[in-house]
Every structure is written in structure tokens, then in C-alpha cells.
Amino acid sequence: MNQILIVDDDPGVCLFMEEVMTSMGYAADHARTLKKGLKKANSAPWDIIFLDVHLPDGSGLEAVSEFRKTPSAPEVIILTGEGSADGAAQAIRSGAWDYIEKPVTPNTISLPLKHAMEIRLARKAKSGPAPFKREKISGDSPELSDCLAQAANAAGSDASVLLMGESGTGKELFARAIHDNSPRAKGPFVVVDCAALPESLVESVLFGHEKGAFTGATKSQAGLIREANGGTLFLDELGELSPSNQKRFLRVLQERRVRSIGGGREDAIDFRLITATHQDIDGMADAGSFRKDLLFRLRGLTISLPPLRDRQGDAQIIAMRSIEKYCTRFGITVKGFYPEFLEALVRYRWPGNVRELVAAVEAAVIHGKDEPLLHPIHLPVHIRANLAQKAVRGSTPPLEDPMDQDPGTILPHSQYMQAAEKRYFKEVGAAASGTINEICRLSGLSRAQVYRLIKKHNITL
Template sequence: MSTSTEMHATAAAAPARLLVVDDDADLLRLLAMRLQATGYDVATADSVAAARSRLGVERFDLVVSDVRLPDGDGLALFEDIRRQHPALPVILLTAHGTIPDAVEATALGVAGYLTKPFDSQALLQGIRQALQRAGPTHARSGLRADAPGSAGDTAWRAAILSRSSRMQAVLDEARLVAAADASVLIRGDSGTGKELLARAIHLASPRAAAPFVAINCGAIPEPLLESELFGHVRGAFTGATSAHQGLVQAAHGGTLFLDEIGDMPPALQVKLLRVLQERAVRPVGATRAQAVDLRIVSATHRDLDAALAAGQFRADLYYRIDVVSLQLPTLAERREDIPLLAGHFLRSLAHKYGRRLTGFAPEALEALATAPWPGNVRQLHNVVEQACALATTALIPRALVERALRVQPAEALGYAEAKRRFERNYLIQLLKLTAGNVSDAARLAERNRTEFYRLLQRHDLTPELFRGAGPDVEQ
């Protein structure tokens, strides 16, 4: 798997990860032991603050929380979770349960509500039901067909970390189309994970045991692209001293991923269309075609509809590759995934650099969560990697994140320069207000005409520029 696809992939067969929150140390230990014995991956917290800290840098599939905690209550924690991680189910426990509390919790969307003392089997059943209701694409597995350990789950070996409802909708569609053999066109900005999704579809398809072959149509020079795609025979052109198998033939039985297909030259679009129609490819210089059996998954960041209208992309090829279209959201459109992804990158990169890093300072997470992210997930990975490489403390500070984001510090002006700018701007506003009438402007400024003219000369301002429809003056 390439670097771009590794950045937010994880094994789908991993056990569901639970966060248990309770200030009773003995009960917390007992719950953790019981859940771990059942096969869950369990983390614990003994306060609202500790739970928020872990939720900020780690990913979980479900939270089990006591309602009464020393620094808050479970309902308040649930409200935080619902804002930050809307797809994450929460089960509440309480020794002070009342019908109104249960009604309020259920109305708010809590996945379950148990009153202490409770039967451990009731809790386990509640957890199973909550994870099932979270759907086949809960937080742990972006792509998931069946319950852990089933034959279907083995097929879904590629996963995309996400709690975003928008991303989950895309993954639901990808799960459905993976089982079919239809051509798929993945649309999305650069860095959103188009190749990762293509690999996930391949690994979840009946072709998973066969090759997945990827080619970037915009990265290979046009004179070489035909030979790379379709291969050539010996002597086909100058320098062809031996036969060369093309990527189409290499993908036989599997999936051919054509990244940035919108950049494919028109002449090659014709040849690719012939391959899709005839299910056969003729290498450059060959006299016979070779049968191929493959699935085409394409991707583009370009507007292919506009390219069609401009005559830059063939309509007949477009309808061949766009049988099913999937649109990946930008990172800015799935901001709830930023802490999840940043924490995942931090753990893998800390190991890479041999650093003992535990997470991000709250201010650093805020900077990550509010950044514009024009480079999407690829940029996030880059920012986290730079911060990891330069970190000298266990918690990554905001300053390192802003440095990696290239956030410019606020300009600090000296008193004299700040005064000069204010004075010039004030004079301009007066002249605009009075349409360049110096007498009126001086009266508003409570200055005589001579003094006012002296101020205008100091700032190189001419009253005539403000009379009539003259050019705007720079402030």
C-alpha cells in the first residue's frame, strides 16, 4: 500500500474499542476485566476531564459512562461526544436512575441506559446492540461487511478511520458496489484518499486475491503512457529491445485503478474505450489482441462534466467508467474526523521517529480542528509528521502545529507606526465623509484649516481625490 493510502488505514478485523468512564476504581477495574474477557479492547477514565482528554486523541467505537462523576455528569459528557463525534454511541450507567433521567437520556439519543446494580449480561447485550445499531460502518471500521470473525469481515481488509456521517454514507455505498463488478468513478479533491478507497473496494470484491494495479494518468509523460498501459512488443519502436507487459495485462483478473483519468490524452482515451468494449488489449506493435478480464476503478479531481462540455473528454468513455460515482468529502467537510486521524498519525509517526509522544495539547487540537486544510488528509499527515519530528515534549504544543500549518504570527506594530496608520485612516474617512471639503473635515476633526492641511501633507493626501467619482485611496 502506498504512503497516501497508509495514512488512514487500519485492520478491519480489530476488536471494537470501548472507553469506560467511572470514578469507582473497583467497579472500573471489574468492568474493564469483564469486557476484555469478552474480546473488547478497553480503555478507562475516572473523570469527565480524563474522558475528554482520551476522546480528543484516541478513537473509540463506544463509550460506557457513569452519570455521576466528580467533575461533571455523564449527560454533559454525552453532549460533548454528540458534538464532536456524532456517530459514537454512548451507554450511561447510574446508581441514581429515575424514569425522567432515562426519558431525557433516550430523547437525547443515548444508545443505552442501565441502573446500578446491573447484570453484566445486560451490559454486554446493550453494547452488542449499540454497536450493531451504529451500522456496518461504525468508528472502528470504515468499511465493514459483517461481525468480527465472520467470513464477510475477512473480505473487508481495508478500513478508513471515520466518524463522519457524510463519510460513512460514502463508505456504505462503496461496500455495496464492492460486491458487484461495475466500473466506479471516485471523485474528490487531491489528498482526500481516492486511492485508499479504490484499494478498499478491490480488497472487498471477489477479485481481492488478484492484482490491484494503480497508475497515475497525469504523472507519466504522454509518449510513455501508451506503452505503460498497453505494453509493447520487441522492436515496436526505437529502444524497444524486449517485449514489455502493460499495466492492463498486469491487472488481469483483478482491478486497474486509473488515477487522475481526467488528464488522460484524447488519443489514449480512444484506446482505453476499445479495451473496455472488447475486453482485449493490443500491445504497441502487436498484430493480435490479448483477452483481459479486469475491473476499472477511476478517480479524478477534475470536473469531468465540464471537460465533456469542452470536448476534452470523450462522452462514450465517460459513460463506461462512471457506472457508479462516489464523491469523497474534503477534510473540512468531515472535521469530526480530524482528532481521530491526527491521533492515529501521531501514534504511527511517534514509533517511526522513536519519540515518546502522548498526544496534542488542547490548543494544538483546536488549531488542527479549525484549520482550512486545502490539502485534505494528505496535508494533515504532513502537518502531524512535521510536528512529531520537531517535538521536544510529550504533548505537541500549538506552536508546532501552527508552524507546520504555516500560520503567520500576528503583526506587532510599534506605537509610532500604529499611530501613523490610525491617523492616515482617520483623515481618509473624514475626506470621504465630506467629499473632499477641507473646511467641513477640519471642523469634524476639531482642527483649524491650516493644521488640517498640514496633516494632509504629512500623509500625502490630496482633497481633490475625494471629490466626485475619483479613484479609491489606499488606507
């Protein structure tokens, strides 16, 4: 029988919830304090934990990751005070499965509980004997482990996968790992980088063309969709696909056939599709710049990759592996490091995520090649400057918002759009006094979109 633990200091809530759980066919128990809750969580295999925010000996929100790390890695559902937007947002950020506003009723409990349990059981069923080969994906944080579990689940199916996450979070590594662990592993893994290809090229590169189809088509080309036949097509930076190419690609997905530019013949194709974006693709769909019908087809499974700053402990692991890698590559003795070096890595927020961390470690190894131990002084200057600002101000340095650059500084489009979106949400949040309903009203976005964006930009309302 599936087991549920309720951690709440209110005896009435515990009793009520236990009765509801039992009536739904689950075994339930409760604890009235955080300490007792953690003790119970460590001593039995729980599937779901309902965790109150305000407990006599601490905040439930701050203990979510501790509960997630207990042996059975249970899903945590937070119980928040009524209308507490802060609590709800923080619950999502802290890695909780969901949140429920008090007062709880059988209706408010049953649906999130049912969903959490279904997905948990599906994951358990999938966790068969074959281990997921994670290749170059480093880290063991619960946040990453969740994503790896989802990736393993995705690998076992042929469903389309949409990978979401900031730049540098490892979307391509995940796509590759899903392919390598799938029944199509022996087939090709073909990358289409929609952001790298000029719009004029995307169509011919993707769908192929016949000789003479257009000026410069000196020979026919099969196109990447055909090249992916029998394997996986990885469409990176999906949001960059133009409306006309979205329409054409949708047709390929619907009919599983492709026709080259200038060609009269259609070929049947069989590929698995994985897509990735760092953009708010739902927002783009709502705004009409991305086709909703295509998006529905792309997101059989969605995996949201966490930014490195939210992956507790992973920065150290990745840094140590990178130190070893670059020392070996450059033919120098593998270096140790001062504790301050790792502390600096933990304090920095890594806006460029794993990619930035690896580059910083490479730079540190080069800079400190004559020293036996790496020190923060060996890190790139922009990182040291940022950390120094933080240390002096005790807060986030103002230039963390890239839009605060000097006038005339041109930012990359993606960075500018991210920053603009974050600034917009801060302003809407302030105008709405942090009330989610009001933010939804002002922004015209759904509640789910608002929460996703709050989480994405780590905004405190």
C-alpha cells in the same frame, strides 16, 4: 413498512405530506419543531426525514448532520422556500440527500423519495454479515461513513467505479479498499498514475508493446492492462488521459481485448476498473476534452469523497492515529497534546486534506520531539500563519485563493485550474445575483453541474 418523518411547522404541509406518503405505501409521522423532530428521530427507525429549513426553534439546515447521526442514520430531504438558491446549495453542502422547493406537490415529492428509498434499501440489503475492511481509512464522520457504505456496495459488484474528490482525500485508499473487499482481492491491484506518466509513455505502459515496436523498445512489455488481468486496474488522474489514449482505452473496455503497440495479436482480458479524478470530469466532457462515451462506461458507480474540512471530527481522529504512528516510528514516547493543538487542527481548512494533515502531524512530532505535549507552536509555520491571519481578521485570509500569489509565482497546473474554476464561479455567482437559473444560463452548465461545483468549491452564493 418503511418509515418517513416530516419535520415542518406548517400543519397543512404535514397533513398533506402524510397523506401522500401513506398513499405511496409508507408509514409517516410528523413533528412541528426541531427538538420534537430530533426526539422522534432518536426513538424510532426512520428511513427518510423531510426537514423544513425554517423551524420555530432553529434552522433545519444546521440540523441535517444531527438527524443523520440518529440511530437509523436516515436520509434527509430538505424542504426549502421557493427559488431559494442559497437554501438549496446549503442543503447539498450540509449532507442532505436532496432538496425540494415549496410548495410541495405529489410529483415533486415522489421522485426524490423513490430514489432515496431505493438506494437506502439497496444499501441495507448489501449490508450483509461481511464487514467492510477499511484498512487505513480513518474517521467516523457521517460523510465518511456514507462513502464507506458506497464503497462496500461497490466492492460487492464488478461495476466500474469513479472516485471523485480533491487531492489528498484518499481516492487511492478507497480504490484499494474496494479491491481488497471484492471477489478479485486475490488478484493484482495495478495502479496507472496518468499524471505521473509523460504522454509519450502512457500508451506503451498501458497497452504494452512488442520488441522493436518503436525506437528504444529493446524488449517487449505486457502493459498494465494485461498485468491487471484477474484483478483491478486503478486509473488515477483520469482527466490527464490524452484523446487518443481515451479512444484506445474505450475500445479495450468495449471489447475486453487488448493489443500491444506493434503487435498483431489481441488478448482477452478480465479486469475490474476503478478510476479517480480531482477534476471536474463532467465539465471536461461538456467542453469536449474528455470523451462522453468513455465517461459513461467509467461511472457505473460514482463515489464523491468529501474534503477533510467537511468531515466533522475526523481531523482529530486522524491526527491522534498519526501522532501514535510517528512517535512509534521515531522511537519516542507517544505524545499527548494541549487542547489548543486539536483546536488548531479543527480551525485550519486543510486544502491538502488528509495528506496535508498527516504531514503536518509528522512535522509536529519531529519539531516537538523533546516536549511531552504537542502545542500549535509545533505545527508547520504556514499553518500557524494561516490560523493567525484568521484569528486577526476573523475571516478567510486573502491568500487562500492561490491565484492571489505574487506575480511570477508558478502554481502547479491542477492547483491553478482549481483556483481559476472557483474564482470563475464566484464571479458568475455575483453576476447572476446568486440565482441558479441565471448561473446555468451564463455558464452554459447544467443545474446538476452547477450544484456539484458549488459544493466542490464550498461557494456561498
